[in-house]
Amino acid sequence: MTTEDTRDTGNAEDTRDAADAVACRGLEYTFRHGRGKATRAVDRIDLTVRTGEVFGLLGPNGAGKTTTIRAITTLLPVGAGMVRVFGHDATRHPMQVRRLLGYVPQQLSADAGLTGRENVALFARVFDVPRRERAARVDQALAAVDLTEAAERMAATYSGGMVRRLELAQALVSAPRLLVLDEPTIGLDPIARTGVWERVDAVRAATGMTVLVTTHYMDEADRHCDRIALMDRGRVRALGTPAELKDQVRRTDPAQAAPSLDDVFRHFAGRQLADATEGDFSDVRRTRRTAGRVG
Numbered sequence: 001m002t003t004e005d006t007r008d009t010g011n012a013e014d015t016r017d018a019a020d021a022v023a024c025r026g027l028e029y030t031f032r033h034g035r036g037k038a039t040r041a042v043d044r045i046d047l048t049v050r051t052g053e054v055f056g057l058l059g060p061n062g063a064g065k066t067t068t069i070r071a072i073t074t075l076l077p078v079g080a081g082m083v084r085v086f087g088h089d090a091t092r093h094p095m096q097v098r099r100l101l102g103y104v105p106q107q108l109s110a111d112a113g114l115t116g117r118e119n120v121a122l123f124a125r126v127f128d129v130p131r132r133e134r135a136a137r138v139d140q141a142l143a144a145v146d147l148t149e150a151a152e153r154m155a156a157t158y159s160g161g162m163v164r165r166l167e168l169a170q171a172l173v174s175a176p177r178l179l180v181l182d183e184p185t186i187g188l189d190p191i192a193r194t195g196v197w198e199r200v201d202a203v204r205a206a207t208g209m210t211v212l213v214t215t216h217y218m219d220e221a222d223r224h225c226d227r228i229a230l231m232d233r234g235r236v237r238a239l240g241t242p243a244e245l246k247d248q249v250r251r252t253d254p255a256q257a258a259p260s261l262d263d264v265f266r267h268f269a270g271r272q273l274a275d276a277t278e279g280d281f282s283d284v285r286r287t288r289r290t291a292g293r294v295g
């Protein structure tokens with residue numbers, strides 16, 4: 001047991017990591033497929049998400065972003081290493097971690113057969129929002145994502161962007177300190193993508209909530225994330241603000257006067273993001289899943 005483990009009482013937050021929203025130290029996760037086959041999805045990751053920031057986990061399909069997020073949200077066990085959320089150890093005190101989180105997974109989490117309001121109200125009940133506050137909190141969450149007018153319509157009639165905003169409202173209704181978004185804009189058109197980000201930015205400005213987001217859209221990360229970790233093949237290849245990472249590329253390769261985050265990825269991962277992403281089965285599967293929910 002490490003010194004950090006022995007400090008975690010679960011009641012009193014750890015004094016060292018409690019100031020940070022998320023701390024991963026030496027995080028590992030391996031999927032075992034039977035017959036001795038295994039995939040090391042996350043390989044000794046160290047990262048810290050500071051309270052109040054928008055932190056982006058970036059990388060191509062299969063980089064390990066979702067696995068990292070699922071360990072942080074306690075949906076997967078921590079294989080090795082340590083994860084803390086606001087000082088709470090995810091392995092030892094998963095319920096305390098869950099109470100602080102709002103999570104929008106890649107998979108559809110809204111029920112097409114319920115209205116927008118009913119979907120959000122369901123999450124308010126599941127996440128134990130006090131009964132007398134529920135109606136007001138549901139109203140606030142719907143308003144925060146601009147769905148007040150569409151609230152009484154069945155979610156089946158929503159566009160893809162509206163569904164994503166509804167899922168955001170579901171995650172926001174419990175007033176989380178940490179909002180975790182897994183590919184929130186995948187499969188959406190540029191206008192709908194902007195719409196999702198505008199709501200995330202507005203809620204964060206109003207509440208000071210911390211946001212952890214995965215994406216493989218480098219332009220979005222550049223615009224909306226305070227700091228980013230570039231992941232590839234289970235490892236964090238670089239971490240910093242977009243400006244810091246571009247500066248590092250400029251300093252080591254003066255030929256690159258104005259590198260983009262794609263150039264930064266190529267510099268640190270040794271390959272093009274497009275090459276790493278193109279033709280990947282899971283991308284096709286996910287895009288179809290998103291398209292399916294829109295149609």
Ligand SMILES: Nc1ncnc2c1ncn2[C@@H]1O[C@H](COP(=O)(O)OP(=O)(O)OP(=O)(O)O)[C@@H](O)[C@H]1O
Pocket residue numbers: 031032039040041059060061062063064065066067068282283
């Ligand atoms: N349930 C699973 N069983 C076996 N292997 C898995 C499973 N989930 C993910 N993997 C593998 O773990 C690695 C990391 O996957 P992960 O989903 O974390 O990556 P990602 O960066 O989130 O990519 P994507 O954007 O495609 O979801 C990949 O090699 C993937 O094939």
